[in-house]
Amino acid sequence: MALLEILEFPDPRLRTVASPIKNVDGRIASMADSMLETMYDAPGIGLAAPQIGLLNRVIVMDCVKEEDATPEPMVLINPEITGSSDALNVHEEGCLSIPDQFAEVERPAEVKVRWLGLDGKTLEETFEGLWATCVQHEIDHLNGKLFIDYLKPLRRQMITRKMQKLKRERARGD
């Protein structure tokens, strides 16, 4: 397995709607393994396939943050939100594709999600707390949406300009 390169905003692939997986096979399992490895290495708590340039509807996550707790890696294929709580929650979000930028985003506190597991079977679960934030953030990636889209225009422009500058500096080799 190899670590994958994480695309950074602004990259047009991060704005593309990803296509559903038709057959859950070994190729998906090894892609999910590499995605998890890349996510843990970053380190991050979630990663969506478009962030590594694969425009497929696959996300991985593990929101267990305590140092000595058992990891809980999850792979969600074709995830769909099937229900959201009226109650909202504000979490500070960041994104591996928008390094070093953080902002508070308001989202439903609980969401019900349906997806396919690596065995091709349908699963459904209600997520809350950090897991709820993370799964919504990652599903947004599959629709070409980023957490900065929830911010006020001025803040979004500020982050966009910072990222564009960073990219130019890197391209020049500064």
Ligand SMILES: [Zn+2]
């Ligand atoms: Zn993200």
